[in-house]
Amino acid sequence: MEEPIIYAKDLTKKFGDFTAVDAISFEINRGEIFGFLGANGAGKTTAMKMLIGLWKPTSGKASVAGFDVYREAEKIKKNIGYMSQRFSLYEDLTVVENIQFYAGIYGLTNQQIKSKTTGLIEKLGLLEVRDSRIQSLPLGWKQKLAFSVAILHDPKIVFLDEPTGGVDPITRRQFWDLIYEAAHNGITVFVTTHYMDEAEYCDRVSIMVNGRIEALDNPSTLKKQFNVDTMHEVFVKMARPQEA
Amino acid sequence: MKNPALSINRLLKSYGKLRALKEISLEVNRGELFGLIGPDGAGKTSLIRILATLLLPDGGSAEVLGHDVIREYKVIRNKMGYMPGRFSLYQDLTILENLELFASIYETTVEKNYHLIKDIYAQIEPFKDRKAGQLSGGMKQKLALSCAMIHEPEILFLDEPTTGVDPVSRxxxxEMLKKLREKGITIIVSTPYMDEANLCDRVALIQDGAIMSVDTPEAVVETFPTFLYAIKSSDKYLLLQDLRDYPNVNSVFAFGEYLHYTDKRKELPEDELRQYLEEHKHRELEIKRIEPGIEDCFMAFMEKEN
Incomplete structure (x- = not known):
């Protein structure tokens, strides 16, 4: 059997007396769209930062794309894509310059950079704005470009931290088209979101409450388990926001 | 005589070449909980800032509680509460210090108007000596709302109070807004979450600096131009592709566990579509007619505008 692409066992992060992530365990398979849900302050961002090699765990085990989060954090960073809500594009560079800049950082050859740039611009319909600065583009275009740039180097996994905040409903769905396509092509997608309809688009979701994973399954099983019709209701039943 | 809380007439605002508000006209009644529903960049914040007398319009006019937003801005400022999109209280003052500061600016005291904020403030009062910068998102929200309310405003402007907030806190x-509404305060609230439209008395759907529709949520939904179907099968990605290739497709969008589909024909021959999908090897097919929601309507309006 194929090894899980993300593996976590009793993964824990403490800040002083406060346990932000409390012994979480899960396995994610190749090509899965995995929704990582939880209320504000439940520990999602902390968990994600450990998985992408930015923060060392306090205890527990985890590997991402086959690399250990303690010893091989640099290798993890090379093998993943990452996009956050405050996307990483340079506002005062043009569309083409941004693509080329990131392709260069990812170590693509000149030939690869050329073909990737042409391909991306065509696919996203950005031909007319290829030499426009990012700051002049609508939010939705930026998000789609930021996602495409995040998977420019064909990573095994892409981490998306609330990628669709604030965009219009049509653009939000176009964005999910890109996610489906990436997953269809074998890229594992690890995504956090506050839109519960998007939770339904995931193959499996986990719900974090006060640092622990309190539920993990595919959306239809979770809905059955809680005897409700939507993931929104599952979430509201599960996730008590942590106050004070 | 009619005495609206807001009266907006062909309001214009541009930033360089970008037209943020394109001649917006709108009237809001006193005591309404009114929602400005739209994505980032729609013009919601520009509109709220003009109404809150923090930004000058380029053209048109607007009155808040009968006062002109340019000439009578000082009157408006005493009668309104405003909660900006970004948390803007003093991070290094405590909860109580922030609240007292706002009260004293408006020449009142926390004691005098405690009854106004009691429901909200009581939830954070046990931590009143904690610095605002150290509060959780939900607590900051409650403090910001308390500060916006402490001088007994007649109208509240809330700019995306729930953006980035999880569903439970939303x-x-x-619930807090509903209670405030019962006190007779007019509330203008903006949000990018379409499902929140149903919690308002009336809503304006805003996109690209223009209002696409203004009505009660129930009436907005009735304007949906055609029949809507929810469809699902075992493979959502392929279902989406195949429905897009279906000759009579009008629109198809992912919607939670289903896809929402409209057909070019007035009535959908369900058997024909089912057969088409079965030929494309879709298993566990489910096709059912459903009532549209605000988000369906918003997308239908957007497609019409294009």
Missing amino acids: NEFW
């Missing part, structure tokens, strides 16, 4: 926030 529910709690809307």
